Amino acid sequence: MPDVGPTAVLPRRPLTVGELLDSAVLLLRGQARLLVPLGVLLALGEQLLLQPLRALAGTQPPEWFPDDDRFGxxxxLLAVGAGTEAAIIAVLGNPAARGAGAALLGRRARVRELFRDARWPATLLLAAVVGLTVCLAGLAGPAWFIGYGLLGAVVPVLAVDRVPAYRVPGRTLRLAVRAGGRAGAIRLLGYLGWWLVRLGLGLGLWYGLGLLGLFDLDPWALPIATVTWAGVNAIAYPALACLDAVLHLETRMRTEGLDIQLSRAPAGTPEPVLLAVRR
Incomplete structure (x- = not known):
């Protein structure tokens, strides 16, 4: 096994919350050439998908605040938006999780490798289920916190643990509630942090352009807001997918002794076998 020291993307030991956040950023940097372009396409598609609902809700860019008479x-709109972003993060979680698995073994995965034997049909199906579940939870208000917090490991379990698709939901929920629900709480913390970053960048660019006074923003409000929010989310969504990936592997090290299993594995064992859950 290669030596993985403290400066690795994902050290082979349980991590603190701060170290997990750092590992997620390092993983994003290492896989940005794949995750960011995918994030751009998915985030732009999300903006176009949500636009009809925004019109029905009477919202105006860039804040998309509601019309008092159309709160329903x-x-x-909020629930569907929560569902679409959860589904996007889940889709991005496939290459992010496979990249994290390679990082745990001390190397950087190549782009082609992340697409090979990646179980994409099952990934897309589970991502749709995640999106629908979070959307329905969003309709119930505070239930969104539970839905989002519990479902972070769905695609990492599929892509890295290599369990059958029908076993993914049960294993995901068990991992999320271990150690007092630590994984779910950290996932919510990461979301909150990136929500604040998105809000600051998304509104900051708009009001910054307004202060410059270079041109009349009103005729360009919709395209500027669409491009701005898509651009911000194109970084935030891959970052959250990377957090899910490293959090999943760290939870396995913390609660299942994955790091010990790797240290004792015979030389020459294929990487998928090293990371797969023994059944």
């Missing part, structure tokens, strides 16, 4: 439509 706005609530639906």
């Amino acid at each position: 439509w706005y609530w639906l």
Whole structure:
């Protein structure tokens, strides 16, 4: 086994919350050439998908605040938006998780490798289920916190643990509630942090352009807001997928002794076998 020291993307030991956040950023940097372009396409598609609901809710860019008379439509917009971003993060979680697995073994995965034997049909199906579940939880208000917090490991379990698709939900929920729900709480913390970053960048660019006074923003409000929010989310969504990936492997090290299993594995064992859950 290669020596993985403290400066590795994902050290082979349980990590602190700060170290997990750092590992997620390092993983994003290492896999940015794949994750960011995918994030751009998915985030832009999300903006186009949500636009009809925004019109029904009477919202205006860039804040997309609701019309008082259409709060029902706005609530639906929030729930659908929560579902789409959860589904996007899940899709990005496939290459992110495979990249994290390679990082745990002391190397950087190549782009082609991340697409090879990646179980994409099952990934897309589970991502749709995650999106629908979070959307329905969003309609129930505070239930969104539970739905989002519990479902972070869905695609990492599929892509790295290599369990059958029908076993993925059960294993995901068990991992999320271990150690007092630590994984779910950290996932929510990461989301909150990136939500604040997205809000600051998304609104900051708009009001910054307004202060410069170079041109009238009103005729360009929709395209500027669409491009701005898509650009911000194109970084935030891959970052959250990377957090899910490293959090999943760290949870396995913390609660299942994955790091010990790797240290004792015979030389020459194929990488998928090293990381797969023994059944």
